[in-house]
Amino acid sequence: MLKEDVVEKVAQLARLKLTEEEKETIGKQLLSILEFVNQLNEVNTEGVDAVWYGQEGTPLREDIPKREFSQEKALANAPERENGFFVVPKILEL
Numbered sequence: 001m002l003k004e005d006v007v008e009k010v011a012q013l014a015r016l017k018l019t020e021e022e023k024e025t026i027g028k029q030l031l032s033i034l035e036f037v038n039q040l041n042e043v044n045t046e047g048v049d050a051v052w053y054g055q056e057g058t059p060l061r062e063d064i065p066k067r068e069f070s071q072e073k074a075l076a077n078a079p080e081r082e083n084g085f086f087v088v089p090k091i092l093e094l
Contacts, residue, residue, distance in 0.1 A: 001027040002034075015079050015088075 007027040080087040
């Protein structure tokens with residue numbers, strides 16, 4: 001399992017409140033993901049051409065704006081809200 005402070009930092013960045021049980025479960029899952037990524041780093045790709053498919057063959061649908069749910073419902077799980085908007089940490093200095 002990842003150190004608890006690492007799991008807590010990831011949860012904080014994702015604005016999640018986790019129980020101790022959830023921290024343990026997510027810590028194990030994150031460690032598993034990191035181990036898999038580490039395995040990918042060890043794969044020998046020498047002599048393998050880079051592959052890029054981009055958007056070829058991917059059908060796109062037209063964007064049609066519609067109201068899926070109310071503002072109240074959209075904000076229901078927000079850890080912090082103000083005047084009908086999400087409140088998030090400031091990330092840009094202007």
